[in-house]
Amino acid sequence: xxxxxxxxxxxxxxxxxxxxxxxxxxxxxxxxxxxxxxxxxxxxxxxxxxxxxxxxxxxxxxxxxxxxxxxxxxxxxxxxxxxxxxxxxxxxxxxxxxxxxxxxxxxxxxxxxxxxxxxxxxxxxx
Numbered sequence: 001x002x003x004x005x006x007x008x009x010x011x012x013x014x015x016x017x018x019x020x021x022x023x024x025x026x027x028x029x030x031x032x033x034x035x036x037x038x039x040x041x042x043x044x045x046x047x048x049x050x051x052x053x054x055x056x057x058x059x060x061x062x063x064x065x066x067x068x069x070x071x072x073x074x075x076x077x078x079x080x081x082x083x084x085x086x087x088x089x090x091x092x093x094x095x096x097x098x099x100x101x102x103x104x105x106x107x108x109x110x111x112x113x114x115x116x117x118x119x120x121x122x123x124x125x126x
Contacts, residue, residue, distance in 0.1 A: 013046050017105075021077035030054040030071035030087075046075065067092050 026043060034051040050073045058068070071089045078084065085101045 013042050013049065017042050017046070017075075017077070021075070021083070025074060025076040028073040028075070030073055030089075031068065069094075 039045045074086045076084045088098045
């Protein structure tokens, strides 16, 4: 869920959420339809990424949709700016699987992370 492929507008999606996540928790239903409309916010991008990754993993391991009764991803951030990610899946037989991750994500700093044009690189080092 938190990988280099979790991007929004060319940057890690969580970097956009650092300031906004101080007072909220996102609950993402992983069984909903990701849709095809354009994603306009980092929160919506995170939801779509989570849905698509969950579908990919379910298909990869051959898990039929009928076996999954519910699946949810909760995303929150502590006061020390450490994200919490908790995935919870309940099967049709009532078994529950849960995993939690605590990645540390820095605030998005476009000036520091900007991709400079090659003309701005300066002379080549040899």
